[in-house]
């Protein structure tokens with residue numbers, strides 16, 4: 001989806017929605033301490049079929065999430 005190409009309907013009309021800040025609890029469904037930092041994400045939405053994806057912007061945030069919620 002990052003290549004602006006929908007994996008579902010193969011449309012190239014993909015919308016890149018402004019990042020916004022999301023709590024990791026939104027991703028995992030787990031309750032997190034309020035001290036845990038928020039993460040920046042970017043959402044991609046297909047303008048043709050409505051399929052959407054959310055990407056974590058910062059690789060460091062992914063490491064933090066893995067540490068916190070990984071197996």
Ligand SMILES: [Zn+2]
Nearest residue numbers: 006009046049
């Ligand atoms: Zn699509």
